[in-house]
Amino acid sequence: MTGIIAATGTKAAVATKASSRTRTRARSGPRRRQGSHWWIHVVLGVGGFVMAFPFIWQIIMALSTNAQVTSPTPVFWPGQLQWQNFAQVFERLPFLSQLATSVWVTLIRTVVQIILCTFAGYAFARMRFRGRGLILGIVLSILLVPSQVYLISQYQIVQGLGWLDTLAGIVAPGLFSAFGTFLMRTAFLNMPAELEEAARMDGANPFQTFWRIMLPLARPSMSVLAITTVLWSWNELLWPLVVSTRAESMPLAAGLATLSSDRTVNYPVLMAASLMAMAPVLIMFIVLQRRVIDGLASSGLK
Numbered sequence: 001m002t003g004i005i006a007a008t009g010t011k012a013a014v015a016t017k018a019s020s021r022t023r024t025r026a027r028s029g030p031r032r033r034q035g036s037h038w039w040i041h042v043v044l045g046v047g048g049f050v051m052a053f054p055f056i057w058q059i060i061m062a063l064s065t066n067a068q069v070t071s072p073t074p075v076f077w078p079g080q081l082q083w084q085n086f087a088q089v090f091e092r093l094p095f096l097s098q099l100a101t102s103v104w105v106t107l108i109r110t111v112v113q114i115i116l117c118t119f120a121g122y123a124f125a126r127m128r129f130r131g132r133g134l135i136l137g138i139v140l141s142i143l144l145v146p147s148q149v150y151l152i153s154q155y156q157i158v159q160g161l162g163w164l165d166t167l168a169g170i171v172a173p174g175l176f177s178a179f180g181t182f183l184m185r186t187a188f189l190n191m192p193a194e195l196e197e198a199a200r201m202d203g204a205n206p207f208q209t210f211w212r213i214m215l216p217l218a219r220p221s222m223s224v225l226a227i228t229t230v231l232w233s234w235n236e237l238l239w240p241l242v243v244s245t246r247a248e249s250m251p252l253a254a255g256l257a258t259l260s261s262d263r264t265v266n267y268p269v270l271m272a273a274s275l276m277a278m279a280p281v282l283i284m285f286i287v288l289q290r291r292v293i294d295g296l297a298s299s300g301l302k
Helices: 002-036 038-062 084-092 095-126 132-144 151-161 167-174 178-189 193-201 206-217 219-235 238-243 252-259 267-287 289-299
Strands: none
Touching: 038 267, 084 095, 084 267, 095 132, 095 167, 095 178, 095 206, 095 219, 095 252, 095 267, 132 178, 151 167, 151 238, 167 238, 178 219, 193 206, 206 219, 219 252, 219 267, 238 252, 252 267, 267 289
């Protein structure tokens, strides 16, 4: 009887030690994992600083004097902040008119591209018609040709229409996008065919199927198309410089290029103008950050 009690006590002691070791491991495990991955945070922090440093340096240059910027010894912080550089932007450029031109160009192109590319992508993905493969190949071949190749022909067309130095001349070549058509076609191809069959059985016509069923499911890809169109239209430089010669009719990207065309460049004013031109897109990204990231992640675009 005594041996049984002793054996039972020994087993209880062993079980108690095992449970205490398990608790110790459970407590020390997350700490060890957190401590062993500290270098990842260091690497990410250094990488984030390297990526943000050009933007920080741009802000420093915008608040410095031209002598400090052009000095052989870099000045990492100006002694006195030169806020008048931002005021000089309005003296050197018709900033408000160029801002309005950029907003209208970006808005019109984004809306029209979403409409045209969505309809074209659905037609190429879900409809059967004669010559579909040939037309799709011609559209996608535009992606293989640099835009500079047909720059002269576009200029001749715009000149013949009398659209030089006008908003229509800047907007017209960017109303359709082969990339947007390919993106929306891929989005509609990945949708199950059972959705169309169910809609057809319920008596929906092709347009109702597209508008009520397929289009709501393509909203993430439409968000990606809108984001890329906004960025591309806002930052486009070559075509606005070619088609517009008056400063009042230029968008901001082309207007900033004229600041660096003089023999002496005022870099602080140029950096201040760049920050002011960047602000609307940056604010839009901060406000719509979650929607932008979700759209890019769901579409698989990198």
